Structure formats: C-alpha cells, structure tokens
Amino acid sequence: MAYRSLSNTPSLINGLITDRFTQMDNLFSRLTGEKPISDTPAYNLLQNGEQHELTISLPGYLQDEIDVSVLNNELIVRSNLDIEKINKIDEQEGVKWLHQGIKKNNFNLNFTLEHRIIIKQANLINGLLTLHFTCDTPEYEKPQKITIGIQDESKCISDTK
Numbered sequence: 001m002a003y004r005s006l007s008n009t010p011s012l013i014n015g016l017i018t019d020r021f022t023q024m025d026n027l028f029s030r031l032t033g034e035k036p037i038s039d040t041p042a043y044n045l046l047q048n049g050e051q052h053e054l055t056i057s058l059p060g061y062l063q064d065e066i067d068v069s070v071l072n073n074e075l076i077v078r079s080n081l082d083i084e085k086i087n088k089i090d091e092q093e094g095v096k097w098l099h100q101g102i103k104k105n106n107f108n109l110n111f112t113l114e115h116r117i118i119i120k121q122a123n124l125i126n127g128l129l130t131l132h133f134t135c136d137t138p139e140y141e142k143p144q145k146i147t148i149g150i151q152d153e154s155k156c157i158s159d160t161k
Contacts, residue, residue, distance in 0.1 A: 040107055052133050059127035060104050068122050075111040
C-alpha cells in the first residue's frame with residue numbers, strides 16, 4: 001500500500017514533476033523517434049531461491065490481446081490491439097474520455113535471456129502478467145570446491161638428504 005499525503009502541496013509538486021518528466025520524455029521521443037519511456041508497462045523481477053518471476057503490469061488487457069514469445073534467446077512481450085477499432089467503438093457508443101490515465105496502447109517489451117533460462121509458465125491475473133522461469137545451471141558451470149592439501153614439511157626435508 002502506497003502512502004499518500006492528505007495535503008494538497010505534495011500532490012501538486014508531485015504532479016508538476018511527473019507532468020514535466022512526461023513532457024520531457026515526449027519531447028525527446030519526438031526528436032529521436034524512440035517510443036516514450038512512460039508508454040512501456042511497469043515490471044518487477046524477483047528471485048526466490050532457484051525460481052524467478054517477471055511480473056508485468058497490464059491493467060485492462062485481455063489474454064488474447066497479449067503475445068508472449070521467445071526467439072533466439074529473446075523474450076518478447078507485446079500487445080496486439082487494434083487501436084483504431086477501439087476508438088471507433090468508443091465513438092459509436094458516444095464515449096468521451098475526460099481523463100484516461102490507464103490507457104491501453106500497443107507496446108513491445110524485449111528481454112535478452114541467457115541460454116540456460118527456461119520459462120515454465122505465464123499467467124494473466126488481475127491485470128498482472130506473471131512469467132515463472134528457472135535458470136538451470138549445468139554442473140560444469142557451477143563453482144567447484146577444491147580442497148587444498150598440506151604437505152608434511154619434515155618429510156620433504158628428509159627426502160632431500
């Protein structure tokens with residue numbers, strides 16, 4: 001649960017900073033042609049022992065609107081929305097957005113995977129896409145403990161006489 005102040009001042013300051021960042025992000029995106037950072041979904045990556053979990057926030061997306069694939073050790077998570085169709089439906093139904101903070105856009109997230117990462121399953125529950133995976137390390141790539149022997153010095157001296 002996030003703590004939110006009841007005072008108007010922090011809210012206004014946070015809003016100004018957030019709006020300024022979004023404006024700068026959009027400006028640089030227009031100049032460079034890159035997609036704005038603020039348009040990509042937020043995600044968490046956690047490790048619990050041998051298990052790993054990637055959770056991507058996708059509020060409002062349905063299972064058939066998301067494509068998850070792996071090609072050449074590249075995990076690709078993308079949406080396949082028909083934005084024009086969605087806008088036409090809204091127009092036909094007379095929907096007029098006054099503010100749309102949770103907006104469904106097409107996105108494309110890419111993650112480079114090591115050769116030993118195996119994705120076990122993916123679930124979409126309550127707007128969170130969770131991918132469970134393991135990192136299987138072969139025995140020859142794991143660190144090995146090498147014992148160090150101690151040679152008897154007196155024996156070595158007597159052998160040299």
